[in-house]
Amino acid sequence: MNIIIASAGRTSSQLARKLLVQNHNVTLIESRPEVLQFVHKEIQTESIVEGNMLDLAVLESAGIKEADVLVAMSDDDQVNLLLCYIAGEYYDVRRKIARVNNSKYVWMFNEVFHVDYALDQATLIAMMIEEEISTGHMMVLLKLGKGDFSLVKEVIPAGAPVIGKELKTLNLTSVIAAILRNGEVVPPHGDTVFLENDEVIALADREGMENLARLFGSIA
Incomplete structure (x- = not known):
């Protein structure tokens, strides 16, 4: 599959490495210099696109027209929502996954913004504890x-x-x-x-x- 991961922090880099090992085509988008310095040591350079993840030219450079999955992993909920909306509304990406940073906004991560799966970390941890x-x-x-x-x-x-x-x-x-x-x-x-x-x-x-x-x- 062709997978775009927007934001290249440690979690995103770990995810990218796992997916690359499974022979998926993975592209990371990142603009922060300090993060890019780290991620270039972790991931092959051809899998990294430098630039603003909300810039359509950057998204297209990352291959969003051919993408099967978009994973919005930034630490800004508004950015993640907008990314999923752009991916679904303008590029018809099949699966849109968004990280939720503030649980009180999780209700917004729905089909209106083309979000297929919302990763609410606080809720996931609570569910894991309850399940245990x-x-x-x-x-x-x-x-x-x-x-x-x-x-x-x-x-x-x-x-x-x-x-x-x-x-x-x-x-x-x-x-x-x-x-x-x-x-x-x-x-x-x-x-x-x-x-x-x-x-x-x-x-x-x-x-x-x-x-x-x-x-x-x-x-x-």
């Missing part, structure tokens, strides 16, 4: 869609309520995708009996994750 409290030691392997569903892994500990029970007897609100037992994959069926130390892979929404955590004994 409500789902115990469950591991989230992959977020799906817009984050409504997750592929999760739970290891059944000693004394878990689910031990010795058949899958068909459980009132699950999630889908059991696989069970790993002693290094082997056990396809889940209705008569599958859960054992201690089984690694259970499931597809679940938030309610389903909490349901799994209770049954599989990771939280009291």
